[in-house]
Amino acid sequence: MAIEVTGLRKAYRDKVVLDGVDLYVPEGEIFSLLGPNGAGKTTTVQILTTYIGADGGEVRVAGHDLAREPGAVRAAIGVTGQFSAVDNLLTGEENLVLMADLHHLGRRKGQRRVGELLEQFDLVEAAKKPVATYSGGMRRRLDLAMTLVGSPRLIFLDEPTTGLDPRSRRTMWQIIRDLATSGVTIFLTTQYLEEADRLADRIALLNHGRLVAQGTATELKRRIPGGHIRLQFADEIGLESAALALRGSARDDDALTLNVPSDGGIRSLKTLLGRLDEQSIEVDALTIHTPDLDDVFFALTDRHAPAKEGNPR
Template structure:
């Protein structure tokens, strides 16, 4: 039987949740298209985990409405749970069981039947490059292997929406890139991914759309490029072969000249229209730069501008400089 996938995997309207006098969520609206990666960013305590718990039916909202894969989370939680998978920040893998046994256990929990359980387990071991380690206890796996096994276990029931809560925390750079590719492959197969992450680079590379949550409300939403354009500081950098060309370009374009680097920094967001105008002005002045690059604010700059402080990822990078 072919599953019907709604155009919007998640629709949230006016979602509210309070604990005592503290409003954790204060009227959140979201719409996440099916077959995309959506990333929710926000400082600690912003309400990210609360949203995930409500959408995955672990807790109830105080107000508003939420639909997940076409099902109302309040009135039809069973259908929601049947359509989703959740991979938390901390692995749910049983270290005493082998990789194959962990997957078979999940298959039995999903009541797949003996033949289908074996078939699904074999498929996932192959897909996540765990065949050689299938009979080894999961406790002997590396961090990256455990995360792959954890995600494979989430996929046993073939969910159409997956909540990934900081899926690459603690992984080395290579394992993190491997996980990114797995996420891209899942989306290519039509799965929707709801991603929370402390790594802004991760959201920048993976997410089709990003929402920033602060003090229980969505303070910005858009693509990474759209969010970056909201922050001043973007510029076009031109490098020239000699000082004369640099001086001529500075007279024609203005901007900030760096005589040592033979470079000129011209304010601008790097949009097509502004680039075309800049190049036309250079052509009129018969000036040809050696190099041209567009410099935009980092996503961490957006986070700082919207929430008043840097992300945990930005703080870590700053501390390591």
């Protein structure tokens, strides 16, 4: 297990930031922690990466007890924060060489590792240029490359694509997927729900210091009502016939559509089509609508919101 967290607690005076959080992240998984501002995401990352201490709970990171072996934890992980930690006065290559020296890789091994990372992150042509001339996407790639100099098997990415344009964001997504494919465990926090949906093997939703849901994106979406199959008809006769056959559906006479409650699964779709076929009802078009992570986010955070807000991140 890459990360094991039981009963994690953190408070600042009378402000409870984390209130008994349990987290388990298997090796090689992309795990995403979501939550609104003030939920405790950044505090969780800061504790797991040894930047701050916890007030309670048991934590093991990369096989090491966080409280007793913080040095071993730091040696085993890599961290890419919300803001790039690169030196603008140095070139991209010099930034990587500096990290190689800090990791005591030695001259030959360090040069080899720097070359590998420049190639991997498509920074060869820009290697000799000052980082001050880099675009936002290039800076973010360099920042992640610097995190990987020591070849960590567990990486914390705290909102890694904030401020990037859509093309740079997708490039970063592919890099993250490639890292996971190579066996690296990734702990990801993000404000972009689509990012978690596309990347994460499992997702946890944190709200006001408590975990309110965990599971795959598909599992979380199934917890939220509102899925339906929309049937489009060529005329009012077809709409009327379907409405009579499918009681409880929502009809729109102007649009000639009927919304049939459904979980969007194959079984429910086959059942619906069978009923339409039995009644000889012709459908002009059919579309399946299921809740997305936005629906999950708003439904669960609203449902579990406490009376008072304003906890720090």
